[in-house]
Amino acid sequence: MKDTGSGIPKESQERVVERFYRVDKSRSKQTGGTGLGLAIVKHIVARHHAQIKLESEEGQGTEITVMFENQIQNA
């Protein structure tokens, strides 16, 4: 999945899959979101022996790819 949103700063890219983690803490009141979405994805992906690949550039956007075993070997 690819978007042209705000992007995720390098230092947060590892952490966005943690439960309740949000890059911008003020978002909690403004735009909502529980910070659970990617944590749930992480568990589903692990169950399928797949991996999440996250590529993001601040101000540019984010691309999240779910890579299954055959793709991981070829990456």
Ligand SMILES: Nc1ncnc2c1ncn2[C@@H]1O[C@H](COP(=O)(O)OP(=O)(O)O)[C@@H](O)[C@H]1O
């Ligand atoms: N596509 C994205 N673009 C920019 N920031 C993102 C994106 N996806 C997730 N984030 C950041 O990671 C945090 C956690 O995301 P996520 O686990 O999907 O929570 P939620 O379930 O609230 O959407 C978000 O609050 C945001 O800071």
Ligand SMILES: [Mg+2]
């Ligand atoms: Mg989300």
